[in-house]
Amino acid sequence: MPVRDVFGRPLGSLRLSVTDRCNLRCGYCMPEEHYVWLPRESLLTFEELARLSTVFASLGADRIRLTGGEPLLRRDLDSLVRQLASIGGVQDLALTTNGMLLAAHAASLRDAGLQRVTVSLDTLRPDRFAALTRSAHHGDVLAGIAAAVDAGLPLKLNTVVMRGVNDDELGELLGFARDVGAEVRFIEYMDVGGATGWRPEVVVSRGDMLAQLGASMGTIHPVADDHPGAPADRFQLDDGTVFGIIASTTAPFCRDCDRSRVTADGTWYLCLYADEGLDLRAPLRDGAGDDELAVLIAEHWRRRTDRGAEERASLADRTPLYQVAGLRADPRREMHTRGG
Ligand code: SAM
Ligand code: SF4
Ligand code: SF4
Numbered sequence: 001m002p003v004r005d006v007f008g009r010p011l012g013s014l015r016l017s018v019t020d021r022c023n024l025r026c027g028y029c030m031p032e033e034h035y036v037w038l039p040r041e042s043l044l045t046f047e048e049l050a051r052l053s054t055v056f057a058s059l060g061a062d063r064i065r066l067t068g069g070e071p072l073l074r075r076d077l078d079s080l081v082r083q084l085a086s087i088g089g090v091q092d093l094a095l096t097t098n099g100m101l102l103a104a105h106a107a108s109l110r111d112a113g114l115q116r117v118t119v120s121l122d123t124l125r126p127d128r129f130a131a132l133t134r135s136a137h138h139g140d141v142l143a144g145i146a147a148a149v150d151a152g153l154p155l156k157l158n159t160v161v162m163r164g165v166n167d168d169e170l171g172e173l174l175g176f177a178r179d180v181g182a183e184v185r186f187i188e189y190m191d192v193g194g195a196t197g198w199r200p201e202v203v204v205s206r207g208d209m210l211a212q213l214g215a216s217m218g219t220i221h222p223v224a225d226d227h228p229g230a231p232a233d234r235f236q237l238d239d240g241t242v243f244g245i246i247a248s249t250t251a252p253f254c255r256d257c258d259r260s261r262v263t264a265d266g267t268w269y270l271c272l273y274a275d276e277g278l279d280l281r282a283p284l285r286d287g288a289g290d291d292e293l294a295v296l297i298a299e300h301w302r303r304r305t306d307r308g309a310e311e312r313a314s315l316a317d318r319t320p321l322y323q324v325a326g327l328r329a330d331p332r333r334e335m336h337t338r339g340g
Contacts, residue, residue, distance in 0.1 A: 002060020002258075003297075005270075005304035011297075012229055012258030014061040016049055017339030018077065019069040019264050020331065024098050025134040026122070028160055029194050029335050032324055036331040042265040046076075048284055050083040052262065055293045057089040059301070061260075065094045067339035069264070072101040078112040085113025094118065096158070096340060100137055102144025106151040116154040118185075119145050123166050124176055132165070145180060155182040156244075161204045162189050170209060171216045178241045185232045185244035191312060191321050192272055192340075193333035198320045206233065206247035229258040252309030260301075261339050263332050270301070272340075273308025273321065277332060 002010035020038045022030060044052070053064060064084055071077060085093055092115060099119040106117070121141060123129050129138035148155050157177050161167050170186060177184035186209050191198040214220050223234040223242060231253060232244030247253075254271075261269045266281030278300050283293060312318065327333050 002062075003301050005301055007255065007305070007307075009256070009304070010258050011056070011060040011260065011301050013063040013065065013260075014053065014056050015065045015067050015259060015261040015339045016053070017068050017261065017264050017337065018049070018066055018071045018074040018080065019043070020334070020337040021073050022068065022070040022098070022336050023073060023100050023135070024070070026098075026120075026160075027132055027197065028162065028189055029340075031194075031197050032327075035334070036328055038263070038265045038331060038337065042281065044262075044264065044266045044281060044284075046080040046083060048266070048281075049080060049262075050087070051290070052266070052280060052284065052293070053084055053090070054087050055290050055297060057087050058290075058294060059298055062089055063092040063094070064090055065096060067096040069336050069339075070098050070100065071095060072097055072105055078105065078108045078114075081109055081112040081114050092116075096120070097144070098133075099141035099144030099148075100135075101140075103140065103147040106144070106147040106153060110151045110153050114153065116156070117148050118156040118158055119148065119182075120158045120160075121145070121173070121176075121184075122159050123169055124172055125169075128166065145182070149180050149182075155180065157182050157184040158187055159184060160187045160189055161209060163202045163204050165202070167204045167209075167212070170213055174213070174217065174237075174241065174243055177243065183242055183244060185246055187246040188249040190249050190272075190309075191318060192335045193322050193327060193338065194335040196320050196323055196327070200318055203249050205250040206245045207250075209245055210235070228256045231259075248309050250313065252307075252313050254307035254310045257307075263337055263339070265332075267332055268297070268300070269332075269338055270304045271306030271308040272335075272338065273312065274306055275333070 004010050094116045096118045126138040189203045221236045223236050231246045234244045236242050267277035268280050269277040
């Protein structure tokens with residue numbers, strides 16, 4: 001039986017950030033010129049990540065997602081995937097990537113036991129991609145998507161929708177996803193750490209997205225929810241195309257949240273918005289046994305009361321979670337460090 005928090009939410013989905021480094025600079029995640037990076041010696045080794053994952057799995061974490069930063073910047077990621085895939089109790093092993101390096105790695109990741117991949121794709125237009133990410137390599141992302149399809153990896157696309165930036169592309173992105181056999185998930189722009197330029201006016205709500213898609217794509221039908229912890233509400237067009245919307249900003253779903261995150265330096269966060277995390281690297285490196293780690297993790301989860309997005313949504317005057325000084329004070333507050 002999974003361990004449960006104060007609100008009865010089970011420990012379920014574990015997100016492992018394997019690096020805080022990234023080869024893009026998406027404006028909603030890394031808008032600044034300079035960053036404070038985690039010291040390299042503080043990063044957990046693959047063996048440490050696998051050991052922690054085994055302990056988490058014994059407490060109910062049955063889904064693992066590798067993220068970052070850009071996880072494919074971590075060398076030999078397939079060897080971590082191989083270790084994680086062999087852990088009993090892990091039923092789902094996924095990767096979230098910006099796709100830039102995926103073309104070279106999709107087949108080996110699949111061979112190592114990766115079960116599915118999510119690629120972030122906010123636009124189909126190279127010039128817009130350049131403005132959004134400060135990179136000219138849009139073609140590499142598309143090649144990464146093609147490689148994931150060729151490798152037979154089930155594929156999702158993540159699109160952060162921003163008013164006046166890419167909200168005129170929803171129909172085209174839906175069509176692209178359909179053509180490559182992927183499911184697109186439109187994500188409301190979130191006021192997470194790192195989003196120092198966040199403003200409520202730029203958020204396109206789930207309601208606005210559905211209205212826009214309904215006008216251009218025809219009737220939209222809700223799809224029954226078969227997993228209450230899943231963040232996306234799923235919908236279907238008359239032609240059978242399924243897509244998701246993650247309404248974390250305007251309609252948060254904290255009551256069902258079974259997700260937690262481990263940063264690349266082994267700090268465990270119970271919420272995307274949490275200010276403080278629990279240091280798991282120190283006990284790991286100080287020789288704690290699996291049983292001791294399990295007690296530490298279970299006790300911490302049992303005390304969990306986090307519902308960050310719901311608290312943010314109830315604020316009368318909503319401004320960015322942190323400004324630069326707050327992020328510099330603790331780089332783990334950054335979305336690219338904590339993992340999306
Ligand atoms: N670099 C990888 C990528 O971009 O897919 C993995 C890490 S990234 C932090 C994970 C996800 O967080 C991405 O899909 C990204 O779009 C999302 N994300 C980052 N900042 C966000 C924000 N302010 N609002 C909503 N989603 C955000
Ligand atoms: Fe973009 Fe992901 Fe890098 Fe953040 S971590 S800048 S979302 S690619
Ligand atoms: Fe879970 Fe925190 Fe996100 Fe709410 S805000 S869904 S508690 S991670």
